Amino acid sequence: MKFFNAEQIYAADKFTIKKQQISSNELMERAAVQIFNWLHLRMQGAQVKIHLFCGIGNNGGDGMALARHLKEHGYNITVNVVNYSEKRSKDFLINLDRLKDRKIWPNFLERDCEFEEIGRDDIIVDAIFGIGLNRTPDSWVTKLIQHLNDSGAFILSVDLPSGVFMDKAIENTQAVIKANHVLSFQAPKLIFFLPETGIYSNQWEVLDIGLDPEHLAGLETEFELIGKNELLPVYIPREKFSHKGNYGHALIIGGSYGKIGAVSLASKAAMAIGSGLVTAYVPKCGYVPIQTALPEVMVITDKDENHIQDITFDIAPTVIGLGVGMGVAQETSEAFSSFLDSVKSPLVIDADGLNLLSKKKDLLKKLTPKTILTPHPKELKRLIGEWKDDFDKLKKAKAFSKKYDVILVLKGAHTITVYENHGYVNNTGNPGMATAGSGDVLTGVITGLLAQGYEPLDAAVFGVYLHGRAGDIALEQTGYQALTASKIIEAIGLAFIDLFKMPEEPVPQEESNEAQS
Numbered sequence: 001m002k003f004f005n006a007e008q009i010y011a012a013d014k015f016t017i018k019k020q021q022i023s024s025n026e027l028m029e030r031a032a033v034q035i036f037n038w039l040h041l042r043m044q045g046a047q048v049k050i051h052l053f054c055g056i057g058n059n060g061g062d063g064m065a066l067a068r069h070l071k072e073h074g075y076n077i078t079v080n081v082v083n084y085s086e087k088r089s090k091d092f093l094i095n096l097d098r099l100k101d102r103k104i105w106p107n108f109l110e111r112d113c114e115f116e117e118i119g120r121d122d123i124i125v126d127a128i129f130g131i132g133l134n135r136t137p138d139s140w141v142t143k144l145i146q147h148l149n150d151s152g153a154f155i156l157s158v159d160l161p162s163g164v165f166m167d168k169a170i171e172n173t174q175a176v177i178k179a180n181h182v183l184s185f186q187a188p189k190l191i192f193f194l195p196e197t198g199i200y201s202n203q204w205e206v207l208d209i210g211l212d213p214e215h216l217a218g219l220e221t222e223f224e225l226i227g228k229n230e231l232l233p234v235y236i237p238r239e240k241f242s243h244k245g246n247y248g249h250a251l252i253i254g255g256s257y258g259k260i261g262a263v264s265l266a267s268k269a270a271m272a273i274g275s276g277l278v279t280a281y282v283p284k285c286g287y288v289p290i291q292t293a294l295p296e297v298m299v300i301t302d303k304d305e306n307h308i309q310d311i312t313f314d315i316a317p318t319v320i321g322l323g324v325g326m327g328v329a330q331e332t333s334e335a336f337s338s339f340l341d342s343v344k345s346p347l348v349i350d351a352d353g354l355n356l357l358s359k360k361k362d363l364l365k366k367l368t369p370k371t372i373l374t375p376h377p378k379e380l381k382r383l384i385g386e387w388k389d390d391f392d393k394l395k396k397a398k399a400f401s402k403k404y405d406v407i408l409v410l411k412g413a414h415t416i417t418v419y420e421n422h423g424y425v426n427n428t429g430n431p432g433m434a435t436a437g438s439g440d441v442l443t444g445v446i447t448g449l450l451a452q453g454y455e456p457l458d459a460a461v462f463g464v465y466l467h468g469r470a471g472d473i474a475l476e477q478t479g480y481q482a483l484t485a486s487k488i489i490e491a492i493g494l495a496f497i498d499l500f501k502m503p504e505e506p507v508p509q510e511e512s513n514e515a516q517s
């Protein structure tokens with residue numbers, strides 16, 4: 001699913017209006033009816049107090065139209081116009097008149113006015129700013145936003161939480177609505193997935209307002225949200241007459257005294273994801289543990305007992321995953337550097353492999369084209385330097401990817417895989433996966449997919465998805481705290497099976513057209 005920017009949404013809006021021969025106000029009405037249906041289905045006429053706060057643009061217009069439908073269905077509402085500018089939009093004014101026609105008189109809020117009392121059990125509809133926000137709200141609007149946030153009431157935001165920009169960082173965190181739920185028109189927004197802005201949208205949902213699907217499908221976007229629809233075409237099915245040689249040979253290089261488990265986890269994950277053969281390359285101290293723990297995995301040992309000093313082997317792996325538990329000893333660094341001089345196979349580099357690259361940036365030029373790097377935020381900082389905010393981070397990551405021709409997997413709550421100018425946002429996984437070894441499993445998963453012939457970018461994006469999905473499936477048995485890396489590996493098979501499950505039938509929504517009747 002694509003993430004559109006504000007200009008693309010406005011243009012899609014215009015295109016739809018022309019093609020469907022409707023007025024912009026009819027489109028607004030659709031949006032408002034969708035929100036009304038959402039609320040009505042859940043509230044069933046309950047007399048909970050609903051406070052609507054509407055700006056003077058089209059986001060506010062949505063709120064005014066919603067107010068009319070709520071009133072017509074007997075809800076207990078108050079309507080507040082947040083009068084932050086004289087430039088009222090045409091459709092806002094139409095809906096203001098329609099409210100007045102029905103004898104509903106909004107309160108006009110201005111600088112220095114008193115704000116109404118809001119109870120903890122009330123509901124707030126936030127329609128102050130939408131995608132049109134282009135500067136930080138004035139101090140009195142900031143005060144109002146604080147008042148709403150402090151009320152403890154449930155906040156439903158229209159399109160996005162007021163105060164969040166579509167394409168840049170928040171300047172004053174006091175001037176942002178903390179939404180309990182966001183109803184986003186047509187498509188989710190990238191800001192829901194970035195840590196600094198995502199915290200303002202506790203939950204979000206998309207409402208289809210019927211923007212022209214063909215037009216939307218033809219739009220180029222920098223970022224997209226990854227789900228089954230994007231991945232099913234990428235999936236490589238198993239052929240009936242295939243053998244293990246068809247599914248590649250993954251070599252996992254890493255480990256040091258006390259950190260052999262990292263290689264065990266990555267190797268086991270590479271096996272579980274379907275690699276035909278897996279070999280682990282470890283210092284001698286890793287031989288017995290891996291041979292004992294993983295009968296399916298072959299082991300090659302370094303000349304040194306405790307850490308890697310010389311990465312040479314006489315096998316021809318299809319792909320190499322390097323760095324987990326490896327340490328950053330001087331000898332290891334030198335071995336890594338000479339290994340990179342001759343390596344030709346696709347590479348996945350994680351953990352200490354990344355730290356070694358950060359220490360000696362020249363090594364980046366030696367990487368195989370489209371090497372996959374899987375940094376967590378600290379490793380990323382060492383690689384690309386400090387960033388000002390999430391948007392700056394993505395910009396820097398893109399530039400880095402282009403400069404070195406690498407795929408960057410930016411690990412986090414919503415991992416984003418960046419290649420050149422594009423970002424692929426993951427939507428699987430859970431906080432239980434913030435646990436030792438879960439990154440090692442991801443390295444094994446991506447390496448194992450590459451071994452089977454997936455293109456590097458597909459392997460990274462698909463690997464991140466399956467890893468997260470396996471974590472979600474494992475969570476059902478373990479809960480957050482007891483979710484361990486090994487449990488993620490055990491659930492990889494179910495994550496694959498889940499890929500082919502049909503979506504559940506939607507619950508029939510008889511009310512869906514009621515407001516229009």
Ligand SMILES: NC(=O)C1=CN([C@@H]2O[C@H](COP(=O)(O)OP(=O)(O)OC[C@H]3O[C@@H](n4cnc5c(N)ncnc54)[C@H](O)[C@@H]3O)[C@@H](O)[C@H]2O)[C@@H](O)CC1
Nearest residue numbers: 013028031057058059129130131132133134135136137159
């Ligand atoms: N295609 C769509 O997605 C549709 C969008 N609609 C709604 O329209 C919204 C966008 O409406 P608008 O473009 O009118 O913008 P907004 O309603 O977000 O903002 C209103 C206007 O306020 C001004 N402004 C921006 N920042 C300000 C600040 N800090 N202080 C004072 N004034 C400021 C701007 O001129 C802006 O146009 C969407 O978020 C959505 O809610 C719906 O009506 C239906 C169709």
Ligand SMILES: [K+]
Nearest residue numbers: 129158160162
């Ligand atoms: K809003």
